[in-house]
Amino acid sequence: xxxxRSALADLEKNKLAAIDRTIAENESRHEVLRQLNEEGEGLTxxxxxLLKNKEFEFGGALAAQxxxxx
Numbered sequence: 001x002x003x004x005r006s007a008l009a010d011l012e013k014n015k016l017a018a019i020d021r022t023i024a025e026n027e028s029r030h031e032v033l034r035q036l037n038e039e040g041e042g043l044t045x046x047x048x049x050l051l052k053n054k055e056f057e058f059g060g061a062l063a064a065q066x067x068x069x070x
Contacts, residue, residue: 040052
């Protein structure tokens with residue numbers, strides 16, 4: 001019975017470790033995506049400039065759909 005309990009405890013530790021790794025990986029991915037979004041990655045240069053302007057900060061990625069003169 002002790003062996004079974006010990007085996008179960010080890011299994012639970014391994015499962016918790018795997019869950020912790022998954023959470024850490026997801027948090028890391030989230031941070032990278034947040035930074036890319038904040039930097040306007042994938043948007044045109046004009047859209048990025050517009051997003052950096054405090055007046056248009058609310059616009060988000062919508063700015064990518066606008067045609068802005070250079």
